[in-house]
Amino acid sequence: MKLYTFSAAPNPRRVALLLKYKGINVDTQEVDLMSKAQFSESFCAVNPRSTLPTLVIDDGTVLTDTIAICMYLDTIYPERSLFGSNDVERAQVVGRCHQIFFEGFSAVAEVLRNQGEAFKDRPLPGPLKMPQIPQLVERGNLRIGAFFEAMDAELAGREFLVGKNMSQADIDLYVVLGFCGWVKRKIPETCPVLLAWFSGMKTKLGE
Ligand SMILES: N[C@@H](CCC(=O)N[C@@H](CS)C(=O)NCC(=O)O)C(=O)O
Structure with missing residues:
Protein backbone atom coordinates (compact mmCIF):
# COMPACT_ATOMS: atom_id res chain seq x y z
CA MET A 1 0.00 0.00 0.00
CA LYS A 2 1.31 3.45 -0.86
CA LEU A 3 -0.08 6.87 0.01
CA TYR A 4 0.70 9.81 -2.27
CA THR A 5 0.29 13.03 -0.36
CA PHE A 6 1.33 16.64 0.12
CA SER A 7 1.46 17.30 3.85
CA ALA A 8 0.53 20.98 3.77
CA ALA A 9 -2.64 20.56 1.70
CA PRO A 10 -6.03 20.18 3.40
CA ASN A 11 -7.36 16.97 1.84
CA PRO A 12 -4.11 15.09 2.51
CA ARG A 13 -4.29 16.43 6.08
CA ARG A 14 -7.64 14.66 6.59
CA VAL A 15 -5.87 11.34 5.95
CA ALA A 16 -2.74 12.30 7.91
CA LEU A 17 -4.83 13.06 11.01
CA LEU A 18 -6.66 9.73 10.69
CA LEU A 19 -3.31 7.93 10.57
CA LYS A 20 -2.00 9.92 13.53
CA TYR A 21 -5.14 9.29 15.60
CA LYS A 22 -4.86 5.55 14.96
CA GLY A 23 -1.07 5.46 15.34
CA ILE A 24 -0.52 3.91 11.90
CA ASN A 25 2.42 4.35 9.55
CA VAL A 26 2.04 3.72 5.83
CA ASP A 27 4.50 4.00 3.00
CA THR A 28 4.14 7.60 1.86
CA GLN A 29 5.40 9.65 -1.07
CA GLU A 30 5.18 13.45 -1.18
CA VAL A 31 4.00 14.97 -4.46
CA ASP A 32 4.88 18.66 -4.41
CA LEU A 33 1.76 20.60 -5.42
CA MET A 34 3.75 23.85 -5.29
CA SER A 35 5.92 22.73 -8.19
CA LYS A 36 2.88 21.16 -9.93
CA ALA A 37 4.30 17.65 -9.58
CA GLN A 38 0.72 16.30 -9.65
CA PHE A 39 0.87 16.83 -13.43
CA SER A 40 4.12 14.90 -13.91
CA GLU A 41 3.98 11.89 -16.21
CA SER A 42 4.88 9.55 -13.38
CA PHE A 43 2.08 10.75 -11.07
CA CYS A 44 -0.53 10.99 -13.85
CA ALA A 45 0.20 7.32 -14.55
CA VAL A 46 -0.90 6.60 -10.95
CA ASN A 47 -3.84 9.03 -10.81
CA PRO A 48 -4.90 10.73 -14.06
CA ARG A 49 -7.12 13.06 -11.98
CA SER A 50 -3.86 14.58 -10.62
CA THR A 51 -5.24 15.02 -7.12
CA LEU A 52 -4.01 14.21 -3.64
CA PRO A 53 -4.37 12.22 -1.53
CA THR A 54 -4.15 9.06 -3.62
CA LEU A 55 -3.90 5.59 -2.10
CA VAL A 56 -2.67 2.59 -4.07
CA ILE A 57 -3.66 -0.67 -2.42
CA ASP A 58 -1.55 -3.83 -2.69
CA ASP A 59 -3.90 -5.40 -5.27
CA GLY A 60 -3.33 -2.35 -7.50
CA THR A 61 -6.65 -0.61 -6.80
CA VAL A 62 -6.26 3.18 -6.77
CA LEU A 63 -8.43 5.29 -4.45
CA THR A 64 -8.54 8.97 -5.36
CA ASP A 65 -11.12 10.48 -2.99
CA THR A 66 -10.29 11.34 0.60
CA ILE A 67 -13.50 9.92 2.01
CA ALA A 68 -12.92 6.61 0.21
CA ILE A 69 -9.31 6.46 1.46
CA CYS A 70 -10.35 7.21 5.03
CA MET A 71 -13.16 4.63 4.99
CA TYR A 72 -10.82 2.00 3.59
CA LEU A 73 -8.10 2.69 6.17
CA ASP A 74 -10.66 2.69 8.98
CA THR A 75 -11.95 -0.69 7.79
CA ILE A 76 -8.56 -2.36 7.60
CA TYR A 77 -7.39 -0.69 10.84
CA PRO A 78 -10.57 -0.90 12.93
CA GLU A 79 -8.96 0.05 16.27
CA ARG A 80 -10.17 3.52 17.40
CA SER A 81 -12.87 3.62 14.73
CA LEU A 82 -13.44 7.00 13.15
CA PHE A 83 -16.64 5.91 11.37
CA GLY A 84 -19.04 5.45 14.26
CA SER A 85 -19.92 2.57 16.53
CA ASN A 86 -22.89 1.23 14.56
N1 LIG B 1 -11.79 14.49 -4.97
C1 LIG B 1 -10.61 14.69 -4.19
C2 LIG B 1 -10.17 16.12 -4.23
C3 LIG B 1 -8.93 16.34 -3.44
C4 LIG B 1 -8.29 17.68 -3.75
O1 LIG B 1 -8.92 18.63 -4.19
N2 LIG B 1 -6.98 17.75 -3.46
C5 LIG B 1 -6.21 18.92 -3.75
C6 LIG B 1 -5.25 19.17 -2.60
S1 LIG B 1 -6.12 19.60 -1.13
C7 LIG B 1 -5.41 18.66 -5.00
O2 LIG B 1 -5.01 17.55 -5.24
N3 LIG B 1 -5.18 19.69 -5.83
C8 LIG B 1 -4.47 19.51 -7.05
C9 LIG B 1 -4.52 20.73 -7.92
O3 LIG B 1 -4.76 21.82 -7.38
O4 LIG B 1 -4.31 20.58 -9.11
C10 LIG B 1 -10.84 14.20 -2.77
O5 LIG B 1 -11.99 14.16 -2.31
O6 LIG B 1 -9.89 13.84 -2.12
Whole structure:
Protein backbone atom coordinates (compact mmCIF):
# COMPACT_ATOMS: atom_id res chain seq x y z
CA MET A 1 0.00 0.00 0.00
CA LYS A 2 1.31 3.45 -0.86
CA LEU A 3 -0.08 6.87 0.01
CA TYR A 4 0.70 9.81 -2.27
CA THR A 5 0.29 13.03 -0.36
CA PHE A 6 1.33 16.64 0.12
CA SER A 7 1.46 17.30 3.85
CA ALA A 8 0.53 20.98 3.77
CA ALA A 9 -2.64 20.56 1.70
CA PRO A 10 -6.03 20.18 3.40
CA ASN A 11 -7.36 16.97 1.84
CA PRO A 12 -4.11 15.09 2.51
CA ARG A 13 -4.29 16.43 6.08
CA ARG A 14 -7.64 14.66 6.59
CA VAL A 15 -5.87 11.34 5.95
CA ALA A 16 -2.74 12.30 7.91
CA LEU A 17 -4.83 13.06 11.01
CA LEU A 18 -6.66 9.73 10.69
CA LEU A 19 -3.31 7.93 10.57
CA LYS A 20 -2.00 9.92 13.53
CA TYR A 21 -5.14 9.29 15.60
CA LYS A 22 -4.86 5.55 14.96
CA GLY A 23 -1.07 5.46 15.34
CA ILE A 24 -0.52 3.91 11.90
CA ASN A 25 2.42 4.35 9.55
CA VAL A 26 2.04 3.72 5.83
CA ASP A 27 4.50 4.00 3.00
CA THR A 28 4.14 7.60 1.86
CA GLN A 29 5.40 9.65 -1.07
CA GLU A 30 5.18 13.45 -1.18
CA VAL A 31 4.00 14.97 -4.46
CA ASP A 32 4.88 18.66 -4.41
CA LEU A 33 1.76 20.60 -5.42
CA MET A 34 3.75 23.85 -5.29
CA SER A 35 5.92 22.73 -8.19
CA LYS A 36 2.88 21.16 -9.93
CA ALA A 37 4.30 17.65 -9.58
CA GLN A 38 0.72 16.30 -9.65
CA PHE A 39 0.87 16.83 -13.43
CA SER A 40 4.12 14.90 -13.91
CA GLU A 41 3.98 11.89 -16.21
CA SER A 42 4.88 9.55 -13.38
CA PHE A 43 2.08 10.75 -11.07
CA CYS A 44 -0.53 10.99 -13.85
CA ALA A 45 0.20 7.32 -14.55
CA VAL A 46 -0.90 6.60 -10.95
CA ASN A 47 -3.84 9.03 -10.81
CA PRO A 48 -4.90 10.73 -14.06
CA ARG A 49 -7.12 13.06 -11.98
CA SER A 50 -3.86 14.58 -10.62
CA THR A 51 -5.24 15.02 -7.12
CA LEU A 52 -4.01 14.21 -3.64
CA PRO A 53 -4.37 12.22 -1.53
CA THR A 54 -4.15 9.06 -3.62
CA LEU A 55 -3.90 5.59 -2.10
CA VAL A 56 -2.67 2.59 -4.07
CA ILE A 57 -3.66 -0.67 -2.42
CA ASP A 58 -1.55 -3.83 -2.69
CA ASP A 59 -3.90 -5.40 -5.27
CA GLY A 60 -3.33 -2.35 -7.50
CA THR A 61 -6.65 -0.61 -6.80
CA VAL A 62 -6.26 3.18 -6.77
CA LEU A 63 -8.43 5.29 -4.45
CA THR A 64 -8.54 8.97 -5.36
CA ASP A 65 -11.12 10.48 -2.99
CA THR A 66 -10.29 11.34 0.60
CA ILE A 67 -13.50 9.92 2.01
CA ALA A 68 -12.92 6.61 0.21
CA ILE A 69 -9.31 6.46 1.46
CA CYS A 70 -10.35 7.21 5.03
CA MET A 71 -13.16 4.63 4.99
CA TYR A 72 -10.82 2.00 3.59
CA LEU A 73 -8.10 2.69 6.17
CA ASP A 74 -10.66 2.69 8.98
CA THR A 75 -11.95 -0.69 7.79
CA ILE A 76 -8.56 -2.36 7.60
CA TYR A 77 -7.39 -0.69 10.84
CA PRO A 78 -10.57 -0.90 12.93
CA GLU A 79 -8.96 0.05 16.27
CA ARG A 80 -10.17 3.52 17.40
CA SER A 81 -12.87 3.62 14.73
CA LEU A 82 -13.44 7.00 13.15
CA PHE A 83 -16.64 5.91 11.37
CA GLY A 84 -19.04 5.45 14.26
CA SER A 85 -19.92 2.57 16.53
CA ASN A 86 -22.89 1.23 14.56
CA ASP A 87 -24.40 1.28 11.05
CA VAL A 88 -26.45 4.42 11.67
CA GLU A 89 -23.47 6.35 13.02
CA ARG A 90 -21.36 5.16 10.10
CA ALA A 91 -23.92 6.61 7.69
CA GLN A 92 -24.09 9.83 9.72
CA VAL A 93 -20.30 10.23 9.66
CA VAL A 94 -20.22 9.83 5.87
CA GLY A 95 -23.08 12.34 5.57
CA ARG A 96 -21.29 14.89 7.71
CA CYS A 97 -18.01 14.42 5.82
CA HIS A 98 -19.91 15.00 2.58
CA GLN A 99 -21.56 18.12 4.02
CA ILE A 100 -18.24 19.50 5.29
CA PHE A 101 -16.56 18.83 1.95
CA PHE A 102 -19.34 20.50 -0.02
CA GLU A 103 -20.22 23.40 2.28
CA GLY A 104 -16.79 23.99 3.80
CA PHE A 105 -13.88 22.84 1.64
CA SER A 106 -15.50 23.84 -1.64
CA ALA A 107 -16.42 27.31 -0.29
CA VAL A 108 -12.83 27.98 0.79
CA ALA A 109 -11.51 26.60 -2.52
CA GLU A 110 -13.93 28.87 -4.38
CA VAL A 111 -12.32 31.91 -2.71
CA LEU A 112 -8.74 30.65 -2.92
CA ARG A 113 -8.74 29.47 -6.52
CA ASN A 114 -10.75 32.17 -8.27
CA GLN A 115 -8.18 34.89 -7.70
CA GLY A 116 -4.40 35.32 -8.03
CA GLU A 117 -1.72 33.98 -10.34
CA ALA A 118 -1.06 30.72 -8.49
CA PHE A 119 -4.39 29.25 -9.62
CA LYS A 120 -4.72 31.08 -12.95
CA ASP A 121 -6.78 28.84 -15.29
CA ARG A 122 -6.98 26.26 -12.45
CA PRO A 123 -10.01 27.16 -10.33
CA LEU A 124 -10.71 23.45 -9.90
CA PRO A 125 -8.23 20.80 -8.73
CA GLY A 126 -6.82 18.56 -11.42
CA PRO A 127 -5.95 18.98 -15.10
CA LEU A 128 -9.12 20.79 -16.27
CA LYS A 129 -8.30 24.28 -17.56
CA MET A 130 -11.00 26.90 -16.90
CA PRO A 131 -11.11 30.65 -16.41
CA GLN A 132 -11.24 32.03 -12.87
CA ILE A 133 -14.55 33.73 -12.02
CA PRO A 134 -13.83 36.62 -9.62
CA GLN A 135 -17.50 36.86 -8.50
CA LEU A 136 -17.10 33.41 -6.97
CA VAL A 137 -14.66 34.89 -4.45
CA GLU A 138 -17.48 36.99 -3.04
CA ARG A 139 -19.92 34.09 -3.03
CA GLY A 140 -17.34 31.76 -1.49
CA ASN A 141 -16.82 34.21 1.35
CA LEU A 142 -20.57 34.34 1.98
CA ARG A 143 -20.64 30.54 2.00
CA ILE A 144 -17.80 30.42 4.55
CA GLY A 145 -19.74 32.76 6.85
CA ALA A 146 -22.84 30.58 6.54
CA PHE A 147 -20.75 27.46 7.19
CA PHE A 148 -19.34 28.90 10.45
CA GLU A 149 -22.87 29.69 11.64
CA ALA A 150 -24.20 26.26 10.67
CA MET A 151 -21.41 24.35 12.43
CA ASP A 152 -21.70 26.56 15.52
CA ALA A 153 -25.39 25.62 15.74
CA GLU A 154 -24.75 21.91 15.06
CA LEU A 155 -22.19 21.63 17.84
CA ALA A 156 -24.27 23.33 20.55
CA GLY A 157 -24.38 20.93 23.51
CA ARG A 158 -22.21 18.35 21.77
CA GLU A 159 -18.60 17.29 22.12
CA PHE A 160 -18.47 15.64 18.68
CA LEU A 161 -20.49 15.90 15.46
CA VAL A 162 -21.71 12.28 15.55
CA GLY A 163 -22.32 10.11 18.61
CA LYS A 164 -20.10 10.21 21.67
CA ASN A 165 -16.68 9.75 20.08
CA MET A 166 -14.41 11.57 17.70
CA SER A 167 -15.07 10.69 14.07
CA GLN A 168 -13.70 11.51 10.64
CA ALA A 169 -16.35 14.24 10.47
CA ASP A 170 -14.67 16.03 13.40
CA ILE A 171 -11.27 15.67 11.76
CA ASP A 172 -12.63 17.04 8.49
CA LEU A 173 -14.24 20.01 10.23
CA TYR A 174 -11.04 20.70 12.16
CA VAL A 175 -9.02 20.65 8.91
CA VAL A 176 -11.40 22.91 7.00
CA LEU A 177 -11.43 25.45 9.82
CA GLY A 178 -7.64 25.63 9.50
CA PHE A 179 -7.97 25.84 5.70
CA CYS A 180 -10.14 28.97 6.21
CA GLY A 181 -6.93 30.71 7.34
CA TRP A 182 -5.56 30.33 3.80
CA VAL A 183 -8.18 32.88 2.71
CA LYS A 184 -7.77 34.96 5.88
CA ARG A 185 -11.03 33.83 7.45
CA LYS A 186 -11.17 33.07 11.15
CA ILE A 187 -13.99 31.62 13.22
CA PRO A 188 -15.87 34.78 14.28
CA GLU A 189 -16.56 35.74 17.91
CA THR A 190 -20.27 35.29 17.06
CA CYS A 191 -19.61 31.52 16.93
CA PRO A 192 -18.37 30.81 20.48
CA VAL A 193 -19.34 27.13 20.41
CA LEU A 194 -17.27 26.54 17.28
CA LEU A 195 -14.34 28.53 18.69
CA ALA A 196 -14.27 26.43 21.87
CA TRP A 197 -14.74 23.19 19.92
CA PHE A 198 -11.82 24.02 17.60
CA SER A 199 -9.49 24.68 20.49
CA GLY A 200 -10.61 21.45 22.21
CA MET A 201 -9.97 19.45 19.03
CA LYS A 202 -6.49 20.93 18.73
CA THR A 203 -5.68 19.52 22.15
CA LYS A 204 -7.36 16.16 21.51
CA LEU A 205 -5.42 15.70 18.26
CA GLY A 206 -2.14 16.74 19.90
CA GLU A 207 -1.70 19.51 17.33
N1 LIG B 1 -11.79 14.49 -4.97
C1 LIG B 1 -10.61 14.69 -4.19
C2 LIG B 1 -10.17 16.12 -4.23
C3 LIG B 1 -8.93 16.34 -3.44
C4 LIG B 1 -8.29 17.68 -3.75
O1 LIG B 1 -8.92 18.63 -4.19
N2 LIG B 1 -6.98 17.75 -3.46
C5 LIG B 1 -6.21 18.92 -3.75
C6 LIG B 1 -5.25 19.17 -2.60
S1 LIG B 1 -6.12 19.60 -1.13
C7 LIG B 1 -5.41 18.66 -5.00
O2 LIG B 1 -5.01 17.55 -5.24
N3 LIG B 1 -5.18 19.69 -5.83
C8 LIG B 1 -4.47 19.51 -7.05
C9 LIG B 1 -4.52 20.73 -7.92
O3 LIG B 1 -4.76 21.82 -7.38
O4 LIG B 1 -4.31 20.58 -9.11
C10 LIG B 1 -10.84 14.20 -2.77
O5 LIG B 1 -11.99 14.16 -2.31
O6 LIG B 1 -9.89 13.84 -2.12
